[in-house]
Amino acid sequence: MGKRHKKKAKGKSSKEAKHRRASAAPPRVIEQVPTADGRSVETKIAEPIGGFTEALRIDKGFSLAGLDPSSTPGFDGAKKDGRRVLAAAMDEFTDLTERLYAASTAGSRQGVLLVVQGMDTAGKGGIMNHVVSINPQNVQATAFKAPTKEELSHDFLWRIEKALPATGQLGVFDRSHYEDVLIVRVLDLVPEREWSTRYAQINAFERKVARSGTRIIKVMLHISKDEQRARLRERLERPDKYYKYTPGDVDARERWDDYMEAYQAVLDKCSTVGAPWHVVPANRKWYARLAVQQLLLEALRDMDLKWPAADFDIETEKARLAAS
Amino acid sequence: MGKRHKKKAKGKSSKEAKHRRASAAPPRVIEQVPTADGRSVETKIAEPIGGFTEALRIDKGFSLAGLDPSSTPGFDGAKKDGRRVLAAAMDEFTDLTERLYAASTAGSRQGVLLVVQGMDTAGKGGIMNHVVSINPQNVQATAFKAPTKEELSHDFLWRIEKALPATGQLGVFDRSHYEDVLIVRVLDLVPEREWSTRYAQINAFERKVARSGTRIIKVMLHISKDEQRARLRERLERPDKYYKYTPGDVDARERWDDYMEAYQAVLDKCSTVGAPWHVVPANRKWYARLAVQQLLLEALRDMDLKWPAADFDIETEKARLAAS
Numbered sequence: 310m311g312k313r314h315k316k317k318a319k320g321k322s323s324k325e326a327k328h329r330r331a332s333a334a335p336p337r338v339i340e341q342v343p344t345a346d347g348r349s350v351e352t353k354i355a356e357p358i359g360g361f362t363e364a365l366r367i368d369k370g371f372s373l374a375g376l377d378p379s380s381t382p383g384f385d386g387a388k389k390d391g392r393r394v395l396a397a398a399m400d401e402f403t404d405l406t407e408r409l410y411a412a413s414t415a416g417s418r419q420g421v422l423l424v425v426q427g428m429d430t431a432g433k434g435g436i437m438n439h440v441v442s443i444n445p446q447n448v449q450a451t452a453f454k455a456p457t458k459e460e461l462s463h464d465f466l467w468r469i470e471k472a473l474p475a476t477g478q479l480g481v482f483d484r485s486h487y488e489d490v491l492i493v494r495v496l497d498l499v500p501e502r503e504w505s506t507r508y509a510q511i512n513a514f515e516r517k518v519a520r521s522g523t524r525i526i527k528v529m530l531h532i533s534k535d536e537q538r539a540r541l542r543e544r545l546e547r548p549d550k551y552y553k554y555t556p557g558d559v560d561a562r563e564r565w566d567d568y569m570e571a572y573q574a575v576l577d578k579c580s581t582v583g584a585p586w587h588v589v590p591a592n593r594k595w596y597a598r599l600a601v602q603q604l605l606l607e608a609l610r611d612m613d614l615k616w617p618a619a620d621f622d623i624e625t626e627k628a629r630l631a632a633s
Numbered sequence: 634m635g636k637r638h639k640k641k642a643k644g645k646s647s648k649e650a651k652h653r654r655a656s657a658a659p660p661r662v663i664e665q666v667p668t669a670d671g672r673s674v675e676t677k678i679a680e681p682i683g684g685f686t687e688a689l690r691i692d693k694g695f696s697l698a699g700l701d702p703s704s705t706p707g708f709d710g711a712k713k714d715g716r717r718v719l720a721a722a723m724d725e726f727t728d729l730t731e732r733l734y735a736a737s738t739a740g741s742r743q744g745v746l747l748v749v750q751g752m753d754t755a756g757k758g759g760i761m762n763h764v765v766s767i768n769p770q771n772v773q774a775t776a777f778k779a780p781t782k783e784e785l786s787h788d789f790l791w792r793i794e795k796a797l798p799a800t801g802q803l804g805v806f807d808r809s810h811y812e813d814v815l816i817v818r819v820l821d822l823v824p825e826r827e828w829s830t831r832y833a834q835i836n837a838f839e840r841k842v843a844r845s846g847t848r849i850i851k852v853m854l855h856i857s858k859d860e861q862r863a864r865l866r867e868r869l870e871r872p873d874k875y876y877k878y879t880p881g882d883v884d885a886r887e888r889w890d891d892y893m894e895a896y897q898a899v900l901d902k903c904s905t906v907g908a909p910w911h912v913v914p915a916n917r918k919w920y921a922r923l924a925v926q927q928l929l930l931e932a933l934r935d936m937d938l939k940w941p942a943a944d945f946d947i948e949t950e951k952a953r954l955a956a957s
Contacts, residue, residue: 403762411876437768438727444761445805446776450769481769538954545951551943552735556950562957619875626880627869630862633886 358384358394361603365587367580373573378533379592384599391595395439395602402602405609406447406479408616413477415617418522422473422480423605426487426575427530428568429558430540432591432598433483436530440602441481449474452483465489465507466514473518479605480523486511487575494574495567508578519583524608527584528601529572530591534565682708682718685927689911691904697897702857703916708923715919719763719926726926729933730771730803732940737801739941742846746797746804747929750811750899751854752892753882754864756915756922757807760854764926765805773798776807789813789831790838797842803929804847810835811899818898819891832902843907848932851908852925853896854915858889 364383384391412419423441425433441448451472460468466486474480490511494504519525532540541558544550561568580586587604591597688707708715736743747765749757765772775796784792790810798804814835818828843849856864865882868874885892904910911928915921 408873411873414876434768437770442766442768444758444766445769445772445774446761446807448769452770483770538957541954542951545947545954548943549732549735549940551947552738552941554943554945554950556945556953559950559953559957562954616873617876619872619878621878621880623869623875626878626883627866629880629883630865630869630886633862633883 358603359607361600362587362607365589365600365604366585367576367588371576371580371588373531373569373576373588376531376588376590378531378536378590380590381593381596382590382600383603384596388593388595391599395595395599398602398606402606402609403443405606405614406443408614409479409609409612410447410477411617412614413475415620417617418476419612419614420474420476420478420480420523421605421608421612422482422518422523422525423601424482424485424487424525424527425530425601426485426491426528426572427591428532428537428565429561430537430544431530431532432594433530434553435594435598436601437481437483439598440605441479443479447477448479448481450481450483453485453488466510469514474523476522486514487579490575491568491571492561494571495564508574511579512581512584515579515581515584524612525584526604526608527580527586528604529576529586529588530597531588532591534562536592537562682927683931685924686911686931689913689924689928690909691900691912695900695904695912697855697893697900697912700855700912700914702855702860702914704914705917705920706914706924707927708920712917712919715923719919719923722926722930726930726933727767729930729938730767732938733803733933733936734771734801735941736938737799739944741941742800743936743938744798744800744802744804744847745929745932745936746806746842746847746849747925748806748809748811748849748851749854749925750809750815750852750896751915752856752861752889753885754861754868755854755856756918757854758877759918759922760925761805761807763922764929765803767803771801772803772805774805774807777809777812790834793838798847800846810838811903814899815892815895816885818895819888832898835903836905836908839903839905839908848936849908850928850932851904851910852928853900853910853912854921855912856915858886860916861886 361383381391384394386394409419409421425436427433437450441450449472453468453472456465456468469482469486472480472482490504490507493499494501515525541554541562544554576586576588589597589600589604685707705715708718710718733743733745749760751757761774765774773796777792777796780789780792793806793810796804796806814828814831817823818825839849865878865886868878900910900912911924913921913924913928
């Protein structure tokens with residue numbers, strides 16, 4: 310079991326306590342955000358909670374089987390607190406993604422890529438609906454389905470490369486190239502000698518992407534097999550959920566242990582310094598959404614995004630405008 | 634001046650009164666939404682205000698010069714009321730766009746395309762940030778900038794065609810093919826004999842799109858020249874707005890009347906039954922956002938979107954799931 314997850318589960322250290330103080334909605338604070346030309350801009354932000362990245366990033370030796378999918382690492386509040394923090398942080402999240410975009414107009418090559426994986430019903434759709442529902446010009450979401458004939462005629466990373474976010478964008482992958490070592494491995498869709506070389510290919514690919522300026526945040530939403538049954542049951546009971554169900558979902562359940570083994574292999578082999586994996590316990594939907602939002606926020610804050618300087622003479626333009 | 638705008642400006646008829654009752658936040662109501670297989674689903678919706686489409690769709694003979702950009706046709710509430718209604722209607726908007734997507738998974742060919750035009754600072758970005766910030770997998774937004782060399786080597790509709798939303802999606806155009814009869818006409822970027830034939834081309838193109846199942850909603854955000862000066866001034870005063878300003882914005886102001894003439898020509902020639910134009914007074918940002926949201930809602934409601942029926946045997950699947 311990963312050290313960080315274990316520590317969180319116990320929650321005894323003083324460092325822990327710091328991360329867990331946010332059980333109530335954080336107050337709004339006004340921050341003076343510096344701009345590239347030395348000025349500053351007032352921005353309302355929710356007081357950062359912090360610590361989700363550290364709490365959820367997996368360590369060497371992490372074991373999926375040892376993680377409680379109902380736990381809430383890094384947060385000791387209840388559901389209503391979590392929802393409040395999520396809502397309160399939307400302004401800052403929107404602001405940071407806008408700064409990311411603005412920086413790109415001034416030549417920055419930075420971008421962010423969120424990769425979301427998880428078993429059926431793990432809550433990937435909820436991330437789309439409740440976390441990354443921002444200005445659609447600042448986010449580029451791709452759902453990877455079974456590959457088309459054309460996609461299959463190329464290397465498995467071909468369609469991934471095409472979906473990489475443009476500079477200044479938040480890219481979101483709902484499933485990803487990891488399916489090529491998950492379902493493909495479990496169902497033997499290609500021979501082992503082929504899928505077994507893909508882990509190294511993926512690491513090289515992600516290194517290239519990270520070096521080009523894109524911050525990669527990989528998230529596995531982790532639910533229990535029982536929780537999945539309850540969620541699939543709901544899809545069979547609510548006519549507005551039928552379209553999300555396919556009989557294949559139960560087939561996949563029957564290979565649950567194989568999938569967990571394939572996920573464990575991904576975590577063991579593809580969590581790198583430049584593109585670490587985070588495992589988010591996802592039996593509680595509110596927690597999973599909060600955690601993914603906070604992972605994104607922590608990454609965006611760390612990028613130290615500044616509003617670009619004016620590339621024109623401000624006083625000249627004010628005079629021209631006044632005369633127009 | 635357009636009859637509908639004129640009527641709204643006076644606001645005397647009883648029909649008017651019906652459209653204007655929503656000055657307070659509408660209460661939430663529970664609606665039984667029918668599904669394709671005859672069942673129904675409970676959905677929380679805000680009580681519809683209604684009437685924006687009728688209030689804002691232009692009539693034959695409409696004159697842009699006669700419309701007050703500070704008016705609020707179809708709504709007599711104040712700013713705080715408008716914001717409350719906007720927020721209250723987000724759930725229904727999200728629900729309807731999800732139903733649009735769900736229907737496409739069951740073979741529906743329906744989609745929606747929102748075309749947003751307006752002078753610089755008219756509030757196009759605010760529509761992206763405050764109206765269509767939904768699940769990014771259900772919305773496909775494209776900002777049309779100056780065409781690239783490759784785009785210029787094709788017909789002007791080539792890049793538009795490529796950006797059309799997939800079935801089940803809400804497409805959003807921030808600027809559009811109309812630039813090819815707006816800036817292109819004002820700045821003589823192609824000879825008149827070329828741009829003058831484009832209106833008919835556009836009408837034929839949009840007819841084709843509408844016939845394929847895509848509901849087209851075209852919106853011009855209309856601000857006054859004074860309001861534009863104030864908004865550009867703000868961009869010159871706030872370091873977090875510099876990146877939105879270019880000296881060319883003042884150049885365009887100097888051709889304001891020519892632009893209004895070009896917009897008038899668009900409204901005269903390209904408002905068709907299948908793809909009508911709506912002119913939204915946009916000096917009040919809160920009103921413009923509310924109006925565009927309500928135009929989308931009215932169109933989506935009118936499409937009578939149903940959750941698809943199950944394409945599997947529900948009882949069989951429940952049994953399989955229980956055993957898994």
